[in-house]
Amino acid sequence: MEVKARAPGKIILAGEHAVVHGSTAVAAAIDLYTYVTLRLPLQSAENNDRLTLQLKDLSLEFSWSLARLKEAIPCDSSTFSSSKPTSCSGETLKSIAVLVEEQNIPEAKIWLSSGISTFLWLYTNILGFNPATVIITTELPYGSGLGSSAAFCVALTAALIASSSSDKTRGDAWSSLDETNLELLNKWAFEGEKIIHGKPSGIDNTVSAYGNMIKFCSGEITRLQSNMPLRMLITNTKVGRNTKALVSGVSERTVRHPDAMNSVFSAVDSISKELATIIQSKDENSVTEKEERIKELMEMNQGLLQSMGVSHSSIDTVIRTTLKHKLTSKLTGAGGGGCVLTLLPTRTVVDKVVEELESSGFQCFTASIGGNGAQICF
Numbered sequence: 001m002e003v004k005a006r007a008p009g010k011i012i013l014a015g016e017h018a019v020v021h022g023s024t025a026v027a028a029a030i031d032l033y034t035y036v037t038l039r040l041p042l043q044s045a046e047n048n049d050r051l052t053l054q055l056k057d058l059s060l061e062f063s064w065s066l067a068r069l070k071e072a073i074p075c076d077s078s079t080f081s082s083s084k085p086t087s088c089s090g091e092t093l094k095s096i097a098v099l100v101e102e103q104n105i106p107e108a109k110i111w112l113s114s115g116i117s118t119f120l121w122l123y124t125n126i127l128g129f130n131p132a133t134v135i136i137t138t139e140l141p142y143g144s145g146l147g148s149s150a151a152f153c154v155a156l157t158a159a160l161i162a163s164s165s166s167d168k169t170r171g172d173a174w175s176s177l178d179e180t181n182l183e184l185l186n187k188w189a190f191e192g193e194k195i196i197h198g199k200p201s202g203i204d205n206t207v208s209a210y211g212n213m214i215k216f217c218s219g220e221i222t223r224l225q226s227n228m229p230l231r232m233l234i235t236n237t238k239v240g241r242n243t244k245a246l247v248s249g250v251s252e253r254t255v256r257h258p259d260a261m262n263s264v265f266s267a268v269d270s271i272s273k274e275l276a277t278i279i280q281s282k283d284e285n286s287v288t289e290k291e292e293r294i295k296e297l298m299e300m301n302q303g304l305l306q307s308m309g310v311s312h313s314s315i316d317t318v319i320r321t322t323l324k325h326k327l328t329s330k331l332t333g334a335g336g337g338g339c340v341l342t343l344l345p346t347r348t349v350v351d352k353v354v355e356e357l358e359s360s361g362f363q364c365f366t367a368s369i370g371g372n373g374a375q376i377c378f
């Protein structure tokens, strides 16, 4: 039996980091996906006593015997239920980390460890100790602010949940999950994100699961209907960073300066709410006027991200370069490098600015905003 699933990456238009501390943020799915193929072998097949993970783009394969997994991962069968997402305890995470270490991940790819731990946790909790081969490919850059971690958790969980569904109508087309399964998958994916991010807000897994554009605040989701064209240039600075470290850096700064940081978070909250209002507004304001307001909000948001300590000299270079072309940019996702968004007002010609950014070693692309969420295919 084979199930495929895919889940999109995202951009955060406003509110990253502050959203972890209860502020509003606005995010949209992009048309770059992580794909998961789950193969469950027949009882009689060879290799029906192993769980294998193939990361195709990286030409890496990891494999565990089911006996080793059962021995290492504590499982209380009285509380175990795939329909009740639970958090991975610190103790279980340590046992899983040992299973990951045994795989001798190449030093240059050691950043994958948290993803592989998450894989083992989600797999064994949703499907139990059953044999399978799981193949993953992705169109998203890893650790660049486009939500590869969430897309990975969402696509994996979608495949795991779909494999136990009774309705497996065959066909080549991608289809969405029903509301109940989407809610379940989003909760499991959030538990997965906790292993990768430490303290995620839940915005990334939510927008990857549901797609479109959302306003998100303390777990409350409002689906947004955009009433204006919204084009963004995405520039990958290619400076590697890690969301977990950046999120905890902001928390530490908040402990040191609670009043100042709470004011920063409150300002971000206002920016995100105003942005959501402008995007949805059907009023008479011309598109140009709305774009001018969005530009200013992005500029203010970037300033506040700077004051949280999550910008980077590479991000400043992108901002300065785009400003020469009268374009406004802000970081997206956790910052510290990673990707930068540049608003492309109607009729902007991007060739010159892209050429200049790419000549500095950055990689530019555009992506369609606000598309599909998680989908499955049998």
Ligand SMILES: Nc1ncnc2c1ncn2[C@@H]1O[C@H](COP(=O)(O)OP(=O)(O)O)[C@@H](O)[C@H]1O
Binding pocket: 034, 055, 111, 112, 113, 114, 115, 116, 136, 137, 138, 141, 142, 143, 144, 145, 146, 147, 148, 149, 150, 152, 196, 197, 241, 242, 243, 244, 333, 334
């Ligand atoms: N396709 C994948 N396979 C395995 N692990 C992945 C995959 N995509 C993401 N990850 C995990 O997520 C981490 C990156 O997540 P994060 O630092 O949150 O950045 P982002 O979500 O912006 O890409 C990687 O280091 C890896 O552990």
Ligand SMILES: C[C@@](O)(CCOP(=O)(O)O)CC(=O)O
Binding pocket: 015, 016, 017, 018, 019, 020, 144, 145, 146, 147, 148, 149, 197, 199, 200, 201, 202, 203, 204, 243, 247, 332, 333, 334, 335
């Ligand atoms: C910084 C944050 O707001 C977004 C992180 O996004 P990414 O992992 O950098 O794609 C963290 C979160 O909301 O969980």
Ligand SMILES: [Mg+2]
Binding pocket: 147, 148, 149, 150, 197, 204, 243
């Ligand atoms: Mg992430």
